[in-house]
Amino acid sequence: MSSTVRPGRPAAATPEAGAGGRERPKAATLGTPADAPSAAGQPPVVADRERRRRHRRAEAIAWRSRLWSWTSLKRLRHCGRVTHTAAGGPVLRVSETPEGRRAGLAGLQSCGSPWACPVCARRIAGERSAELLDVLSTVAAARGSAHLITLTMRHRRGQRLADLWTALSAAWGAVVSGRQCERERDTWGLLGWVRVVEATHGEHGWHLHVHALAVFDGPISDLMAEELGGRWFARWQRALARRGMDAVEDRGGLDVRAVQMTAASLEQVSDYLAKITAEVVASSAKEGRDGNRSPFAILRDALATGLADDCELWWEWEQASFNRRQVSWSRDLRAWAGLRTERTDDDIVAEDLGGEDTIGVTPEAWPAVRLHVAELLDLAETQGVDAVKAWLTARCLDWFLPAPRRPVTARPV
Template sequence: MSCPCCAAKVGSRRAEEIQHVVERVHAEGGSAALVTLTVRHRAGQRLAPLWDGITYAWSRVTSGRRYACEIAQFGITGWVAVVESPHGEAGWHPHRHVLVLFDTPMSQDMVTALAEGWWDRWSRALGRRGLDGIEHRGGLDVRVVRPDGSGGLGEYLSKIAHEVSGSPTKRGRRGSRTPFEILADFSATGNADDYDLWVEFEQAAQRRRTLTWGKGTRERYGLRREQSAQEIAEEDAGGDDLLGLPNETWQAVRDRAEALLAVAERDGLLGAQAWLTERGLPFTRVKARDRYDRAADAARAHHQRREARRRWRTLLGTDRAD
């Protein structure tokens, strides 16, 4: 889902479902923990093979007799996992957040013991794909989700769903940028490198699932059939026209996107138009099927032009542009 507005809608729906599950787990006397697994990366590595590697590694963690024994030993009732792909000086850094659900209260030590077993299988699986896990303590993060917000997590429970659902409004950490921050930066500056990064992410994400549920988890906690991102976007759109935001409007509202979406959900398309008009921000009406942000379309076109120029320079035997 590459349209920022549609992605925000989808992320909100996913977050609501995850929050429901977390609340239900604690209401039943169980517990939850967040385990983050990472892969060693370097500048210049393509995102797609890194993403494929961590997808394969997670499939090896959650299969086989050892995982079946862990389900019984630790009382695992399900999980939901998301892949995040920030980009920084060391290149793409895809990693997997896993919200693990248990039928009884779990201590930090107990969850860490489980996660260490996962880390061993994760690292071996990455090795079979020609990748490396980051050194043990640097590549494994474990946090028990406590309903009272203790244990240093503070406000974490209230935002756990957005953490796990990979909300497009989330900000990168320690000098990295999320894909939607990269797209926003391109909209603001026109930086060609940001164009290329966004296109690479978009192409990788379209062929892969960002969020996955463990088998039987949704049913266990009373959620209906999982809808695709497109189904959620179409349901929210209701088949009506959408609003297109030109560059200057997006720059003005990108830090207040949630407020605009809240107005749109409450008052519909006309309410969103009124909100923009009151602030003197231009917009256009576009058909519901045109779901990709204009900046994303421009990014693809620009990327194709750059690739064409590179091919011509190779044929001409020069690394200089015409």
């Protein structure tokens, strides 16, 4: 059974009881630990990394909260705002991990969009990046190799993003199907591929391209990789032509690059591919080459200026990317690398947060609390749960102590 704390109603049940009959924690201020802070004793490099992680999280939460009022996606309007049940509010869960204390809110709906939600995109990208790194590490251990093959299509201003994306999907299907593809597996020792779609927008409209990480069972020369890329491009170009579109190989339509099989390089490549659409902070939502903007850069500008053109571009992005796969795998590659069955984006964001249920927020208090979610998570991680209780109590926001739950291994937030 849970106990509700109602600030402003002192109870005389115990000598030390505060509001609602529970001990009233002493007010905590930022930088003054209420209990053992996760940052205590951390080396400066680790402490700085944690600060940057919390900053990125706060930025993502802030952007999502501003999207609630004008996104075209119903699930995104509910993400992180609406609880799973009409009655009850979210619960703060806290766990201790090797990386430090982690906090999150359980009981809230998630949209699971890797394309349009700043918060879900980060969580999904984290798992995809780890999977890509596992595959590359397995390839390296087997003395294999990898090349990154990028295929691009011509575009012009005024073309609808949905039409371009449909053509891209059909063209990629032509690249990786048929007898030619099967022969290439044998000739090149091609173990498989991982495909990621990237989109930017610039002076000439939407620009889509495919990044395909091709992995091989042994070393291959750059010349052999370029020959394979040329074969892929020929099928890509023919499929686009059937849909009235085109690509030019020597004008950026094809790019083939070897992946250095070192630990640092593998981590960099896996992060790059998985987080192409996920990063939202200013340093990574920057303008791309030739002044092109990523979708989250468009969102950043729309939030900053409210320009109708940017808002309309974002809405087009939301609708065209909806239900599209961000990362796709060739058959059997995951099994070869020893990965578990692929989880959907919804499965990833719905994963149990793990940790201990520490504080529940009442439904009446939640509308006010949700304006300060990032602040409360930071407080829980750096100063502890007592500091969160004090923060809520000082603002007359009702909270309660939830029934204990069985601890679950935590996932980093």
